[in-house]
Amino acid sequence: MSIQQYQLTQKGGPFALTKVPLPKPGPGQVSIRPRAVALNGIDWKNLAFGAIIRSYPAVLGIDASGVVEAVGEGVTAFKAGDEVMSYAHGIIGQGAFAEVYTVAQHEVAKKPSGLSFEQAVSLPVIFLTAAATIVVGLNVELPGLSKLSNPNQPKSILVLGGSSGVGASAIQLLRIALPSVTIITTSSAPHHAHLKSLGANVVLERSAQSDAAALKAATPGGAGVDAVIDTVGAGPDSPAVFEAIKADGPKLYALVVTRPDAKLPAGLQSTLVGAENILKQEPTALQYLVKIVEEGKFKLPIKIEVVGKGFEAIEKGLGRFPANVSGTKLVVTL
Numbered sequence: 001m002s003i004q005q006y007q008l009t010q011k012g013g014p015f016a017l018t019k020v021p022l023p024k025p026g027p028g029q030v031s032i033r034p035r036a037v038a039l040n041g042i043d044w045k046n047l048a049f050g051a052i053i054r055s056y057p058a059v060l061g062i063d064a065s066g067v068v069e070a071v072g073e074g075v076t077a078f079k080a081g082d083e084v085m086s087y088a089h090g091i092i093g094q095g096a097f098a099e100v101y102t103v104a105q106h107e108v109a110k111k112p113s114g115l116s117f118e119q120a121v122s123l124p125v126i127f128l129t130a131a132a133t134i135v136v137g138l139n140v141e142l143p144g145l146s147k148l149s150n151p152n153q154p155k156s157i158l159v160l161g162g163s164s165g166v167g168a169s170a171i172q173l174l175r176i177a178l179p180s181v182t183i184i185t186t187s188s189a190p191h192h193a194h195l196k197s198l199g200a201n202v203v204l205e206r207s208a209q210s211d212a213a214a215l216k217a218a219t220p221g222g223a224g225v226d227a228v229i230d231t232v233g234a235g236p237d238s239p240a241v242f243e244a245i246k247a248d249g250p251k252l253y254a255l256v257v258t259r260p261d262a263k264l265p266a267g268l269q270s271t272l273v274g275a276e277n278i279l280k281q282e283p284t285a286l287q288y289l290v291k292i293v294e295e296g297k298f299k300l301p302i303k304i305e306v307v308g309k310g311f312e313a314i315e316k317g318l319g320r321f322p323a324n325v326s327g328t329k330l331v332v333t334l
């Protein structure tokens with residue numbers, strides 16, 4: 001039996017729909033037939049620059065929601081027919097842009113009740129990455145997921161890129177983790193009210209990232225921030241961000257892996273993080289996501305825009321990056 005894969009044939013494209021044998025899940029794995037896939041900046045970077053792809057053809061796609069096709073030996077939490085969402089391995093060219101793809105069981109969770117496939121697919125990688133910035137990057141406990149590892153908790157945190165999917169997720173998770181922390185974030189004006197509704201105390205224009213005085217003025221007593229979560233890799237180009245870090249504070253800096261050349265100044269407790277970090281440290285992370293969504297503690301972080309149906313809509317949708325994606329998750333239904 002065969003299925004179709006939407007294969008990237010070389011850096012820059014084109015894509016080709018190609019028949020391959022139906023993938024069979026190995027021990028501890030789950031195969032999934034996606035009903036919706038999300039388009040992420042990483043997919044665009046892999047298409048445009050071949051970012052982390054080592055060989056072609058490559059299958060992109062790091063978020064999918066759909067129906068379990070089959071489960072491998074030892075998998076008891078899922079069965080064929082379950083509606084699920086998952087992280088997938090498009091970063092290395094073994095992703096979800098296919099009629100059926102396979103992942104490890106801890107990379108899958110039941111689709112939260114009340115969410116459509118199009119809504120659920122917007123969540124996995126941005127949630128995982130945001131959770132990694134907090135738990136791995138700042139050593140802050142997420143109650144119900146991780147244990148407290150840093151008794152010296154930050155009291156003020158700057159989230160760069162609040163309207164990104166990772167940023168809007170991090171704001172909500174910070175509010176769960178540290179109910180009284182001061183959260184300052186940056187975004188374009190259309191997203192300010194939404195980011196406040198998710199838990200940010202102060203939302204500044206992106207231009208404030210070059211204005212240390214404006215950043216410091218937003219912190220309690222003008223003292224500066226204890227920690228930065230940089231979801232968009234903006235800090236390495238913005239010296240003002242470092243000037244806004246409190247000189248006698250913990251100087252925590254969680255930097256999401258966004259590009260290979262991002263360098264931070266010395267003297268910070270900095271950590272580079274991505275989605276894989278939290279899956280490794282807390283394998284139940286996606287089950288935790290389902291729980292907080294169903295409890296109403298974690299809302300859809302950004303808007304969803306369905307850009308088309310069928311594999312061909314993927315290439316057109318990826319053409320929207322990076323300039324024409326703001327506070328929105330692009331989704332393709334299959």
Ligand SMILES: NC(=O)c1ccc[n+]([C@@H]2O[C@H](COP(=O)([O-])OP(=O)(O)OC[C@H]3O[C@@H](n4cnc5c(N)ncnc54)[C@H](OP(=O)(O)O)[C@@H]3O)[C@@H](O)[C@H]2O)c1
Nearest residue numbers: 041161163164165166187188232234257258274275326327
């Ligand atoms: N390594 C990993 O595992 C991993 C996983 C997920 C994401 N990432 C990376 O993390 C980054 C965020 O991902 P995402 O999916 O959350 O992105 P996204 O939602 O596509 O990000 C778009 C948003 O980023 C904001 N933005 C872009 N550049 C900015 C800057 N210099 N300063 C402030 N805001 C900026 C824009 O804000 P405005 O339009 O409001 O200005 C826009 O709303 C991407 O670079 C992605 O490749 C890495």
